[in-house]
Amino acid sequence: MATYCSQLLPRKQSTNTNQIKKHDSDKLNTPFTVATWNAGTLYQIEKFENVEQEMKRMNLSILRLSKTWWKKSGIITFEKGKFIYSGDDSHKRGLGVLLNKELSENLEGFWAVSDKV
Helix, strand or coil: HHHHHHHHHCCCCCHHHHCCCCCCCHHHHHCCCCCEECCCCCCCCHHHHHHHHHHHHCCCCCEEEECCCCCCEEEECCEEEEEEEECCCCCCCEEEEEHHHHHCCCCCCCCCCHHHH
């Protein structure tokens, strides 16, 4: 997998060692679970609550959602984590990533590239 990724995105060489952050090695070895879900739409709040319940039931750390139909982009903080989303202005397309509380505490930033990335 590393070879495939390096062909797509060449590794950027950093000359500034201050940019590299040191992390607790125990946290780096903590396993987490990831899933994807074609949401169809999360335009109604009840559907979003259903997604939150399923994430908890399946003990997921990261849930990637497609076809959210949310406008624009942003981050919403909940008691159980964060929802990062990106979409267009027409309530069509869009995607999102739901992070559990533990992972969301380590989120340092987010920028939307498009309604697909």
